[in-house]
Amino acid sequence: MLLESRVKEQGSILARLGEVCTDPLGYAREWKARTGGLVVGSFPMNFPSEMAHAAGALPLIIQEAEDPITAGHGLLFPFYCGYTRSTVDQAANGELDVLDAIMFGDHCVQLLGAADAVRMSLKNTRVIFFQLISSMCDPWTLGRAKESFEKLREELEDFLGRKVEDDALRESIRLFNRDRQAMRKLYEMRVAGQISLTATEMQYVVKSAMVMDRREHLELVEALVAGATENSPAPEKRAIRLHLSGHFCQAPKPELLDMIEGCGAVVVGDDLYHGFRYISTDVGENGDPMEALAHWYLDRNTGVPCPTRVQNDVDWDAFLLDAMRKENAEGMIVLMAKFCEPHMYYYPEVKEAFEKAGMPHLLIETEHESMALEHIRTRVESFLELVKRRRGAAPVVTSAAQGEVA
């Protein structure tokens, strides 16, 4: 295929993925009308979407909406994070009516509150609540994780009125693994400079996987991988190579990502949930699929450590520094969603470790309602100027850069 038509095809794939990300519930409505199937929503992080897929449903991870909070103000206090307030608002406004069931996990205290508020708003929607053990290195962790997933499977079967067969589950696991591998391939190619994907485009690739029919998604991502050859435009070499960290439940706003890269940076890696965190770990394809899912839950925390889980032998900060070395990243921008308690709790450790390692980082707190982009731009540009000027400076400087929100 000629380069021009290949680029055009890649552009149209990314545009399609972007459309799904912009209106995920619109996609669900369209899928439902097309297939007549059921849509099972879930909170982010550790829900095994393979299970709902194996039951013939469309698993959809509920996304933060762009709209300002209106009806949701009557249900959740303003000191809840943007993701929980937006989810409750979408429920209160009837947007989540497209979901036939919702699976809630207890990943943080705010999600628990949001689950209750959604349950109150969606009286006709089946709400399934499941708890996952958060202590990851106890002798009983694997068993307890498996028990939780077994319970979730039973609830799903009860709701759907049919069994989730092991063979179907294995098939779904294989499909999801293949999709994750294709997305990880794009990450590898980006680090190696073999493909030029912006941070927003990478978010489209991953976020759309949380929404779309997986087979449809896989076809598009594999076409992206196949289309990216040595002729793909490489990123600007003089740009500062950045790692993005944080944002667990909600996707960072594309305008923020575009602004960061527009300041002269290129994002080469991340641990965002709408990024590498979501695709880091595959599920075992052999043996008992429930056992494999329980292992996946444990492995995810070593793949990309999560501040909502407790594991004595895993350090998030050490993981970040190691990832940045592999990516040859020169600095990190931490995107912290306002009122995200797990992130707030762990950030001081990350800050200390980065200062000790002499690795520059910048903290940006994000909000659902508004962001003073011009002010943030000044801080990002200053940070990049600092990193760039240190390229040529004597290596006596050990302090890290921190542009805090005042």
Place this chain on the structure above:
Amino acid sequence: MKKHVMGIDFGSTTAKAVVLDMQGNIVAWSVAHMGAVSDAAVHQAVDDVLAQAGLEQKDIGRCVSTGYGRRMLDIADKNFTEITCHARGAVAMVPEARLVIDIGGQDSKTISVDANGLVAQFAMNDRCAAGTGKFLEVLARAMEIELDEMGDIAMGAKQELKISSMCATFAETEVISLRAEGNSKEDVLGAVHQAIATRTLGLVNRVGKKGPVVMTGGVARNKAAVHYIEKALGMPVILPKTPQIAGALGAALIGLDDYKAELAESGESLDEDHDVDAQMAFDKSCVSGCKGDPVAAAQTAPAATSKLKSMLGNLQKHF
């Protein structure tokens, strides 16, 4: 080879321009007040500084812009943020500075400067105009006085009042309320400046309280703001003679580095100074021979003497 560079600080309320010669000496500077991010102001500042220097735009080897409007200037070859430029300008004006407090029209920043004279850490307000020139402007209006009078009047405060809100709009309500309670203008304005100082102290602690402290930006010309900030910090604040032009000066110095590096790459010699490397090292360090300890650097007379000798030698050759 051209013999001058220019720095422009296109700020939110004023525009500043500085012209330097190839040794980094200020040839001319100008400040123009024409309203928010005003094209007219920036043109006035640029025209004025060129006229003072007896130059035209085509005589400028490198032009670097900074400030809110930094990306709006066609004449600028490059742009850098206020944080980078104020840090550079402040250490050029006050070589021993290790902490820069810059309070401008719409934002306030604290910048710690490391041993290389580069930004080590910074913090800035990013949600509202709390603790900025705009905060003072709004409250001057509420008090029905001129902005320039504020500092002098506030210095006459006799009792300590408190303004608890950092939001300019809410603080305006508090100011009106304090006046309605019969408090004097002096005391209320003292509280306004105390509020600025408290906010600044918070920003300083984000980057680490250390000295020597230098203050730049328009608010540095307000003696009450400086007084209350010194009181809050418990440290003296060094004021450059022209704190408003620190950003433009920093931009010009960065432009000078850049221009000299380009000349060195192209093999073109500098008329006034053949020792490009020494000059670059000089410009890049906060003070001659600085090794991270400004006190120690002040004693490294040989480095400064050698530079002076080199410059004198070149001057003699010239004549």
